[in-house]
Amino acid sequence: MYNYPEQYAQDIISSFNLTPPIDLSKICEKLDIKVNYEPLGSMEALLIVSPGKRNIIIDNSRNMYRLRERFTIAHEIGHYIIPWHENLQQCDKIVDFKSENTIECEANNFASELLVPQSSLLGDIKDKKVTLALIKELAEKYDVSLVVMARRILEYSDSQSVALIYYPNGNKYIQMKSKSFNKEIKDGRITKSSAHKLLTSYNTSAEVKDVIDSSIWFENDCVSDKIVEESMFQSNLGRVFTLLRVADEDDISDLEWDF
Numbered sequence: 001m002y003n004y005p006e007q008y009a010q011d012i013i014s015s016f017n018l019t020p021p022i023d024l025s026k027i028c029e030k031l032d033i034k035v036n037y038e039p040l041g042s043m044e045a046l047l048i049v050s051p052g053k054r055n056i057i058i059d060n061s062r063n064m065y066r067l068r069e070r071f072t073i074a075h076e077i078g079h080y081i082i083p084w085h086e087n088l089q090q091c092d093k094i095v096d097f098k099s100e101n102t103i104e105c106e107a108n109n110f111a112s113e114l115l116v117p118q119s120s121l122l123g124d125i126k127d128k129k130v131t132l133a134l135i136k137e138l139a140e141k142y143d144v145s146l147v148v149m150a151r152r153i154l155e156y157s158d159s160q161s162v163a164l165i166y167y168p169n170g171n172k173y174i175q176m177k178s179k180s181f182n183k184e185i186k187d188g189r190i191t192k193s194s195a196h197k198l199l200t201s202y203n204t205s206a207e208v209k210d211v212i213d214s215s216i217w218f219e220n221d222c223v224s225d226k227i228v229e230e231s232m233f234q235s236n237l238g239r240v241f242t243l244l245r246v247a248d249e250d251d252i253s254d255l256e257w258d259f
């Protein structure tokens with residue numbers, strides 16, 4: 001028996017000989033798991049295992065978009081595979097990664113490793129800067145959402161970066177910070193940020209990249225420090241996906257060329 005959920009995911013990948021994008025229907029077929037759609041109301045998904053029957057049930061009363069559903073199915077496969085998880089699991093708010101329940105976190109770690117295997121990802125991000133373009137490119141390659149991909153990349157990146165969701169009322173939901181990131185984001189609306197401008201102006205493009213003073217976003221920062229802000233308006237969700245990275249010399253000289 002393994003100690004970590006990720007090891008079970010690696011086992012599935014190698015025993016079924018899978019490469020990204022991971023084919024979840026093939027996994028379900030091999031494991032004889034059926035995926036059903038029913039109205040569940042208060043839950044996002046269920047796993048029910050009884051003698052001879054293995055069922056994942058996805059709530060069809062909400063509009064779950066395809067990539068979220070994909071992560072949800074991977075999460076439920078995790079509950080099925082991890083030996084110490086019970087035969088009945090009721091899951092909600094899966095992709096938010098907010099749960100403090102160990103079992104739910106383990107199923108999410110399994111799903112992250114299954115869909116974006118570390119061994120494959122490390123090759124894809126080696127010597128690369130964390131940019132929105134990289135996150136988008138790899139999200140497409142692995143067939144996962146931007147949020148899931150940003151979390152995976154920042155888990156292993158040496159850069160000082162943070163990925164967050166910015167809402168019209170100024171609320172921010174931090175998705176992931178890289179290990180070396182230690183700045184504190186200001187409370188409330190960040191009115192000088194591109195993220196804020198994207199939500200308040202109708203005349204901007206859906207995506208903005210800027211090198212700005214670090215003090216715009218962060219507490220107690222020296223004015224001369226610079227960060228790269230890349231923000232993308234997600235019109236279907238009414239929010240902005242933002243990536244902040246401490247600027248390096250290349251970013252700053254690129255900026256000087258722009259003027």
Ligand SMILES: [Zn+2]
Binds near residue numbers: 089
């Ligand atoms: Zn669960």
